[in-house]
Amino acid sequence: MPTWEELYKNAIEKAIKSVPKVKGVLLGYNTNIDAIKYLDSKDLEERIIKAGKEEVIKYSEELPDKINTVSQLLGSILWSIRRGKAAELFVESCPVRFYMKRWGWNELRMGGQAGIMANLLGGVYGVPVIVHVPQLSRLQANLFLDGPIYVPTLENGEVKLIHPKEFSGDEENCIHYIYEFPRGFRVFEFEAPRENRFIGSADDYNTTLFIREEFRESFSEVIKNVQLAILSGLQALTKENYKEPFEIVKSNLEVLNEREIPVHLEFAFTPDEKVREEILNVLGMFYSVGLNEVELASIMEILGEKKLAKELLAHDPVDPIAVTEAMLKLAKKTGVKRIHFHTYGYYLALTEYKGEHVRDALLFAALAAAAKAMKGNITSLEEIREATSVPVNEKATQVEEKLRAEYGIKEGIGEVEGYQIAFIPTKIVAKPKSTVGIGDTISSSAFIGEFSFTL
Amino acid sequence: MPTWEELYKNAIEKAIKSVPKVKGVLLGYNTNIDAIKYLDSKDLEERIIKAGKEEVIKYSEELPDKINTVSQLLGSILWSIRRGKAAELFVESCPVRFYMKRWGWNELRMGGQAGIMANLLGGVYGVPVIVHVPQLSRLQANLFLDGPIYVPTLENGEVKLIHPKEFSGDEENCIHYIYEFPRGFRVFEFEAPRENRFIGSADDYNTTLFIREEFRESFSEVIKNVQLAILSGLQALTKENYKEPFEIVKSNLEVLNEREIPVHLEFAFTPDEKVREEILNVLGMFYSVGLNEVELASIMEILGEKKLAKELLAHDPVDPIAVTEAMLKLAKKTGVKRIHFHTYGYYLALTEYKGEHVRDALLFAALAAAAKAMKGNITSLEEIREATSVPVNEKATQVEEKLRAEYGIKEGIGEVEGYQIAFIPTKIVAKPKSTVGIGDTISSSAFIGEFSFTL
Numbered sequence: 001m002p003t004w005e006e007l008y009k010n011a012i013e014k015a016i017k018s019v020p021k022v023k024g025v026l027l028g029y030n031t032n033i034d035a036i037k038y039l040d041s042k043d044l045e046e047r048i049i050k051a052g053k054e055e056v057i058k059y060s061e062e063l064p065d066k067i068n069t070v071s072q073l074l075g076s077i078l079w080s081i082r083r084g085k086a087a088e089l090f091v092e093s094c095p096v097r098f099y100m101k102r103w104g105w106n107e108l109r110m111g112g113q114a115g116i117m118a119n120l121l122g123g124v125y126g127v128p129v130i131v132h133v134p135q136l137s138r139l140q141a142n143l144f145l146d147g148p149i150y151v152p153t154l155e156n157g158e159v160k161l162i163h164p165k166e167f168s169g170d171e172e173n174c175i176h177y178i179y180e181f182p183r184g185f186r187v188f189e190f191e192a193p194r195e196n197r198f199i200g201s202a203d204d205y206n207t208t209l210f211i212r213e214e215f216r217e218s219f220s221e222v223i224k225n226v227q228l229a230i231l232s233g234l235q236a237l238t239k240e241n242y243k244e245p246f247e248i249v250k251s252n253l254e255v256l257n258e259r260e261i262p263v264h265l266e267f268a269f270t271p272d273e274k275v276r277e278e279i280l281n282v283l284g285m286f287y288s289v290g291l292n293e294v295e296l297a298s299i300m301e302i303l304g305e306k307k308l309a310k311e312l313l314a315h316d317p318v319d320p321i322a323v324t325e326a327m328l329k330l331a332k333k334t335g336v337k338r339i340h341f342h343t344y345g346y347y348l349a350l351t352e353y354k355g356e357h358v359r360d361a362l363l364f365a366a367l368a369a370a371a372k373a374m375k376g377n378i379t380s381l382e383e384i385r386e387a388t389s390v391p392v393n394e395k396a397t398q399v400e401e402k403l404r405a406e407y408g409i410k411e412g413i414g415e416v417e418g419y420q421i422a423f424i425p426t427k428i429v430a431k432p433k434s435t436v437g438i439g440d441t442i443s444s445s446a447f448i449g450e451f452s453f454t455l
Numbered sequence: 456m457p458t459w460e461e462l463y464k465n466a467i468e469k470a471i472k473s474v475p476k477v478k479g480v481l482l483g484y485n486t487n488i489d490a491i492k493y494l495d496s497k498d499l500e501e502r503i504i505k506a507g508k509e510e511v512i513k514y515s516e517e518l519p520d521k522i523n524t525v526s527q528l529l530g531s532i533l534w535s536i537r538r539g540k541a542a543e544l545f546v547e548s549c550p551v552r553f554y555m556k557r558w559g560w561n562e563l564r565m566g567g568q569a570g571i572m573a574n575l576l577g578g579v580y581g582v583p584v585i586v587h588v589p590q591l592s593r594l595q596a597n598l599f600l601d602g603p604i605y606v607p608t609l610e611n612g613e614v615k616l617i618h619p620k621e622f623s624g625d626e627e628n629c630i631h632y633i634y635e636f637p638r639g640f641r642v643f644e645f646e647a648p649r650e651n652r653f654i655g656s657a658d659d660y661n662t663t664l665f666i667r668e669e670f671r672e673s674f675s676e677v678i679k680n681v682q683l684a685i686l687s688g689l690q691a692l693t694k695e696n697y698k699e700p701f702e703i704v705k706s707n708l709e710v711l712n713e714r715e716i717p718v719h720l721e722f723a724f725t726p727d728e729k730v731r732e733e734i735l736n737v738l739g740m741f742y743s744v745g746l747n748e749v750e751l752a753s754i755m756e757i758l759g760e761k762k763l764a765k766e767l768l769a770h771d772p773v774d775p776i777a778v779t780e781a782m783l784k785l786a787k788k789t790g791v792k793r794i795h796f797h798t799y800g801y802y803l804a805l806t807e808y809k810g811e812h813v814r815d816a817l818l819f820a821a822l823a824a825a826a827k828a829m830k831g832n833i834t835s836l837e838e839i840r841e842a843t844s845v846p847v848n849e850k851a852t853q854v855e856e857k858l859r860a861e862y863g864i865k866e867g868i869g870e871v872e873g874y875q876i877a878f879i880p881t882k883i884v885a886k887p888k889s890t891v892g893i894g895d896t897i898s899s900s901a902f903i904g905e906f907s908f909t910l
Contacts, residue, residue, distance in 0.1 A: 068523075068547075091549070092523075092548050092549055092550060093547055093548065093549070094546070094547055094548070094549045094552060094657070094659050095547060095659055095663075097549060097659075098659035098660075098663075137625050138623075138625035139625050168593075170592050170593035170594050170628070172627070172628075173625070173627075202549070204549050204550055204552075204553035205553075208550075208553075
């Protein structure tokens, strides 16, 4: 029986040959600019005093719903610092956005699942991608790597595909300001128990899932040479604003389904329950979905499976039997053909169809994620090989045991109620250089990898 | 004694020869995009119903201070329609600006005194101008005419002057949305008694007199080849935000004064009294100021001349003696050397220095204004000749009589308390094609014209 190390080596060699054969992937919808500011205590204290310390402290006790004043901004940042907890709020006021822009940033990074996946698949794997960018300012365009990354433009009614850097529209910046602080960061008498970040999103487009005209009026034209699609960004919607965008997403899905183009939904925690419900209602139009335990539990809540939802969050590592049961319920309820579950330490995939290529795609994805965590950034498919040196997660053995006992899995593959279940232990990087965009790396690499193995 | 028609003809011929000799004018600070929307009843009614009719009607009874919701926007538009009265409010909420941008516009026009003057002086008269544009997006750049119009950019610390269309920054749109309606425009049971407009300003830059880095760090470099300067835009400030920009304006004035570059302040109605006061305090650093009766009256209020302020607004045409008295008080109080008063029907100029060129410059300005009103747009200096056919304002004769009786003016020129007073009747276009930017045309043409006659 091959060891996990051997399976890993075999998977990466297969992927290096097959992934470049994928000819076109559509990526929608959320792309934005992440502007990272490394907070400085003295600077932040001066700003808090200038804005009015008392009011700022008030908001650091209880977060506002959204940000309309500078003291609410500074108070929310202080809220995160005092607890070492992450938080994200919409910045509604333009003068506050003006203040944030003048406060500035230390580093700009690609943000939004679609944008991050475009750079990975197009810029690193060399797979041609067409990406939806709600607003393509020059600041946003410059965050795209070189490589076969395209945005559609309409020139006298005809769709033309160009690299984002060649786009010369006059569009706005969708900036998510990320205020980062290390463990022990001090502001007045407060000290951060853990490193974390507060995100102020100065973005009217991703937050309302604004979909560009090219993806509404000329979608069939845009996807002419596309073989796969990955959609994300629905999580930002609320019961007040989901209707219009959902109509467009459904019409896009209809066109993709007509052309039998497999579509993956990259799920993300969706605070609004009504929207979560609506996502479930359309999940049947997707071929595949990717999620973690928090997201899977939030879906079980909607399906009325409160007990199972609790189970999913009760153990570390997450109980694989509870995960499989939840995935079975989701698959039967919605008809989605592939569910890729990823948690820290192992992945599972439940599929309507059989084959080792499902497992091998998970292995390829885990290696890509490990390489990214190890190096902060990967620049080529071949570079992912270096992650084979990272040790396999030993804690996953107990998980494998449970699955073997319950479903008789062998070499990571088993059957349950007519579905295939595939399992892999992941590779754990002790001191990751960066964890940003890891989820998107995992899901997109697995989905593309699996498809490429069938070519 | 030459008739006004002869004086007009002589003035325009002089100006056509001399104005092109002016080598460089600096224009600061307010430039923005005017986006004009011609309202449609059915569309507006649908939007009001969707936003919530009751709440919209509430705001049409009493204007909010600023705009933070769509119903406040629609309510404020309805406020103007119901009264046929103009109003302007700051749009603070980004989602409302997003709504306005998607609602769109029918026409884009250059907005802001600096931008309008740049197109006139540079684009029509061919006088090289350097203009301050707070944010130079492509939408803004495309509103500049071709011609010697320059914006300064910093390239490795060095100032370079380029045409706005060559600027390739990634800057925001400062849009003033102008919702226009004709007389008799109907919305539900309401009907507009007169044509007018509501302006929603989606602009964080001009409203806070944001001054670009090039005009702060490298100002002396920027004005190397400048002979004159015209500044405007201070009117938008409030007691909360005037301090920082005023410091920069004062430092700019110091540099201009050191170089003995005459600076004209294009006054505009300044709602905030504290700011009006501060403008008076710096008026002595200006060579010249341009204003109308409403603005002059608002200044008299600050100087405690309540009675005179009332006098200025009590008669039609405005009483020229009250105007002269007010100008004398202003000149003595501040030391400003030239005051150009313009009202519908006549202009006056009070100057520390003597010479017919002051009057002739007023004549040139009045012709330029008439040509603009007649044609909507002028495209060359020579074209202004066509306005000589427009009749001189007969009602101004009674004004001339009063000035003759009081100050013994001859051919429009007289003396009072050591100052020269120059008077001209204007040319009245019965059905003006457009009145937008007329004030800026008058003031800048007169100031440049007068200077050009001394070359």
